[in-house]
Amino acid sequence: MSTPSFTERLKVLLVDDNGTLLQTMQLALQSLGPFTVECATNGVEGLERYFEVHPDCVVIDVKMPALDGYQLVRALRGDRASASTPLIILSALGREKEQLAGLLSGADIYLVKPVPPQELVAAIRRAVSLSATDRHENQMRLLEELPPENL
DSSP: OOOOOTTSOEEEEEEOSOHHHHHHHHHHHHHHSSEEEEEESSHHHHHHHHHHHOOSEEEEOSSOSSSOHHHHHHHHHHSTTTTTSOEEEEESOOSHHHHHHHHHHTOSEEEESSOOHHHHHHHHHHHHHOOHHHHHHHHHHHHHHSOGGGO
16 A cells, blocks of 8 residues: 555544544544545444445544454454554543553554544544554564563
8 A cells, every 4th residue: 555645635434433423523534634534333344344445544443332443453454455554543541551552452543532633634644654664663662662561
């Protein structure tokens, strides 16, 4: 997958079980940047929608029915077709332990709700700018910094 430029329209998949939040994020992204936004209301639907629309970036909540955000991230990272897709977790779970779990599951960026729309746009742009090498180096650095009791 080539890295899209910021002038071309980016396809973003939002996965969150809160319909009001999904609609708000969709409208905000569409008004703030060149985004086409697709939505899914749980992890299973998010996985299905991913393979239907092949987004440039996926924004994922953690606490969802059917398949939680950590599981969705691992499923996407574990499939060759989606392994290099930029993944952002956007969750109300903000403790260090939860953020670490999200990053270790393979997310590129972990944001804690509420997030101003401009910050989400910046995170999407940052995530789509990462190369596979950047992604790998970030994971390795995270593992190196991890205290042994967390392994």
